[in-house]
Amino acid sequence: MFKRLALSAAAIGLLAAPAAHADEHEGADKEMTKGEKRLAKMLEGRVAGEPERCIRTIGSRSITQIDDTALVYERGDTIWVNYTKTPDAIDDMDYLVIRKFSSTQLCKTDQVETYSRGGDFFSGVIFLDDFVPYRKVDSEG
Template sequence: MGMKTISTVAALAVAAFALSATGPAIARTKQSPEAKLAKILNGRVAGKPVHCIFLPSVRNTKVIDHTAIVYDAGSVIYVNRPDSGAKSLDDDDVMVTDLHSSSLCNIDVVKLHDRSSGFYNGFVGLGDFVPYRRLASN
């Protein structure tokens, strides 16, 4: 192979690598936190906010970056938009809550710890929990 052929092969390899690295990034468009929350709540209607939820009924918890914590209790999804510290919410953090009963209430504080290092990352002061239920079908 001549020097020109090697240069061409190298240039093609670099171009292929660059395209493969940017291809998935272009295909994955990042949704806004509000859009992620709307997708979770699609087909549901908000009810009257409550001060506490019964934690044993919660199956799954999801953090929406800088916005809210979603508590999935099966037929009801509760959304908590913290009164303070919402900007600290990161879906890669682990939430730690000191509970004194089986209920989680709007006066409770949730500590955030980095999932990888375990280091403290901040906290949120919970607000009221808004229940979302599926619309009744006719």
């Protein structure tokens, strides 16, 4: 538990441009992680839009956790990705407890804690960043 918290705290200082995050490994020497590959597959044929501080969550589905990579929320034709400031704290073996300040939106200022599914104990904190919308590329043109 302390290792995860230390890693989470260390990751706070690692900020990257969210829209560029998905493309940062293209042509890089480093191979993509399993989580990065999963996210890239989800975003195939889509283009990033302007990041937003909050997203509407009325009639919401659950958030998909991609280990060590991002939180993903799908609404309509848009996939919203929050790369978070602490991607290493994301583990799909944990469940999320989100304390929202609005009943209709999820915002980067909302509090996200993780708890172990196996032992139901506190396992970490996820610090949200802006939400990047990915929409399908219009094939007409």
